[in-house]
Amino acid sequence: MDVIVCVKHVPDAETRLRAASNGKWIDPDGVKFTVNNTYDEAAAEEALRLKEKCGAKSVRVVTVGPPRAEEALRYVLSMGADEATHIETPADALLDPLTVARLLAGVIKTLPHDIVMVGKQAADDEAGVVGSALGALLGLPSYAFVTELAPDAATKTLKMHRYVEGGEEHFQGPFPAVISLLKGAADPRTPTLPNILKARKKPLTKVSLADAQTRAQALPGAPASGAVRSFALPPPKTGAKMIEYQTPDEAAEKLVKLLREEAKVL
Amino acid sequence: MSKAGGGEVVAGLVGAGLGAVVEAVKAYGPDRILLADDPRLRGFSAQAYSKVAAKMLEGLADPKAVLAPATAMGRELLPRLAAEVGGTVAPDATELSPREGGGLVVSRPIFGGRASVQVDLPALPCVSLRPNAFAAEPRPGSSPKVENVAIPELPAPALALKVEKTVVSRGDTPELTEAPIIISGGRGLKGPENFVLIENLAKVLGAGVGASRAVVDAGWRPASEQVGQTGKVVSPNLYVACGISGAIQHLVGMSSSRCIVAINKDPAAPIFKIANYGVVGDALTILPALTSTIAKSRGVPVP
CATH class of the missing domain: 3.40.50.620 (HUPs)
Structure with missing residues (x-):
């Protein structure tokens, strides 16, 4: 069984966001990028567990991103993935998630894949598009919001749990398939120093954007993509309006009045 | 349109x-x-x-x-x-x-x-x-x-997809991601037994109940109530954070709520920076007062 996990190099959750001068995205200057603490990291962990528990042959990590995104690949290699593929885009490219899915699909099609794993959504654009779009482009079933999975190699069936509004569904479906993981069964492992050193020597294949675009031409469907028109940060919060009070009842009355008359949410 | x-x-x-x-x-x-x-x-x-x-x-x-x-x-x-x-x-x-x-x-x-x-x-x-x-x-x-x-x-x-069973996690409270109002509790509630105060306020408002990662990790509340990066991302009209300090991983799950109320003992808690209204005080005493004020004004029994 071959497992592919797709990750995205994203700004760290604690990064202070500033708008870029073109007004279309964040200014990457001084931003720390990572895959740590994201849905993608959970997907990588789950991919590795598939390998360890179910005897998957190899785990390959794939990303679409600028040169710095190699760091994300090395990180997942140091978690234990075997090989990496980097579809390298220019540093300032702002790609629509459907375009990313097409680039990934064009390359994944040429690689052995029984299970393609992605995180529920990237931590930056939060689109959650790539997983099920990959399913369509590769002609495979896709399962999203998955919280647990166990493959049965003999019947090529996955037993899964997935989040649905109001609860959880236990279901099964065939693979090869694409899985978007909401959360994994275990906390992602932290790479050890020996593994970090080993990861430096693991094979990492670069695919140019032009090459990936050529490969994507063979995919079904007409390529179409959205484009960011503008990026906005909310006006800085000035801090809360603090309720002055003597007794809890007074605090409650003042708060309810504000919520009713000023905020109009009650 | x-x-x-x-x-x-x-x-x-x-x-x-x-x-x-x-x-x-x-x-x-x-x-x-x-x-x-x-x-x-x-x-x-x-x-x-x-x-x-x-x-x-x-x-x-x-x-x-x-x-x-x-x-x-x-x-x-x-x-x-x-x-x-x-x-x-x-x-x-x-x-x-x-x-x-x-x-x-x-x-x-x-x-x-x-x-x-x-x-x-x-x-x-x-x-x-x-x-x-x-x-x-x-x-x-x-x-x-x-x-x-x-x-x-x-x-x-x-x-070939077969659903074997559906496990319903919600009781009589609305689904968190769709709830127009969410009352959420954290460590400041001091123990799982005090979440009844959150549930009571939620009841009079018809609100959903949320929780911080800390209290879910501690086993006080089910994972289905967790709001934040590894839980649910919510955007209700009103989010009331009780005894939640406001770790970044919680904030990314709720900061797009239309109106945020923070109730916390620590005036320096980061939650006050993103809240619209703040009450510095013990959630254990403020919550019952809030519940009874709202219940009385709506003419419903105080739980």
Whole structure:
């Protein structure tokens, strides 16, 4: 069984966001990028567990991103993935998630894949598009919001749990398939120093954007993509309006009045 | 939107045993209902449903946009449909407007509500709508025509999905991602036994109950209530954070709420920086006062 996990190099959750001068995205200057603490990291962990528990042959990590995104690949290699593929885009490219899915699909099609794993959504654009779009482009079933999975190699069936509004569904479906993981069964492992050193020597294949675009031409469907028109940060919060009070009842009355008359949410 | 553009609103319903759903949708007054009601579509298979939806689109002269709720199902279905039919996609929209030259311009929150983008969708926009961001108006007295759509030939794996069971996690409180009001508790509640104070306030407001990661990790509350990066991302009209300090991983799950109230003993807690209203005090004494004030004003019994 071959497992592919797709990750995205994203700004760290604690990064202070500033708008870029073109007004279309964040200014990457001084931003720390990572895959740590994201849905993608959970997907990588789950991919590795598939390998360890179910005897998957190899785990390959794939990303679409600028040169710095190699760091994300090395990180997942140091978690234990075997090989990496980097579809390298220019540093300032702002790609629509459907375009990313097409680039990934064009390359994944040429690689052995029984299970393609992605995180529920990237931590930056939060689109959650790539997983099920990959399913369509590769002609495979896709399962999203998955919280647990166990493959049965003999019947090529996955037993899964997935989040649905109001609860959880236990279901099964065939693979090869694409899985978007909401959360994994275990906390992602932290790479050890020996593994970090080993990861430096693991094979990492670069695919140019032009090459990936050529490969994507063979995919079904007409390529179409959205484009960011503008990026906005909310006006800085000035801090809360603090309720002055003597007794809890007074605090409650003042708060309810504000919520009713000023905020109009009650 | 359709009213402004003079077009038709077509409701597409896909699944099995949809009789009651058809009736519910009728009340909102679409012009037509396309129905693919087939026992083979019992469990939600994104592969099957997207192909059925694509077939429904094929039958329309000039579809302008496909809209769905930004539920788990809606968010999974639309990217797949867009990839199938050569459309564009934007999930979790909070605003929509027509785009010059066709398509839509969509606003959506990103970075856990810490920023937003406007996205141009030129080709057939497939857009999921964030719960609470749009109001649904019933249109009584409408009687749309229901047209059956036969399901197209599907690849075998598309119909091989089998749902074994559904575990319902919610009791009588609304689903967190859809709740217009959420009362959320953290470590400041001091113990699982005190969450009854949160539940009581939620009850008088018809609100959902949320929790911080710390109290879920401590086993005080079920994981289904966790708000934050590894839990649910919510955007209610009112979010009341009780005894929650405001770690960044919690903030990314709720900071796009319309109005945030923070109740915390520590005046330096980061939650006050993003809250609209703050009460410095013990949630254990403020919560009961809040519950009884609201219950009395609504004429309902104080729990």
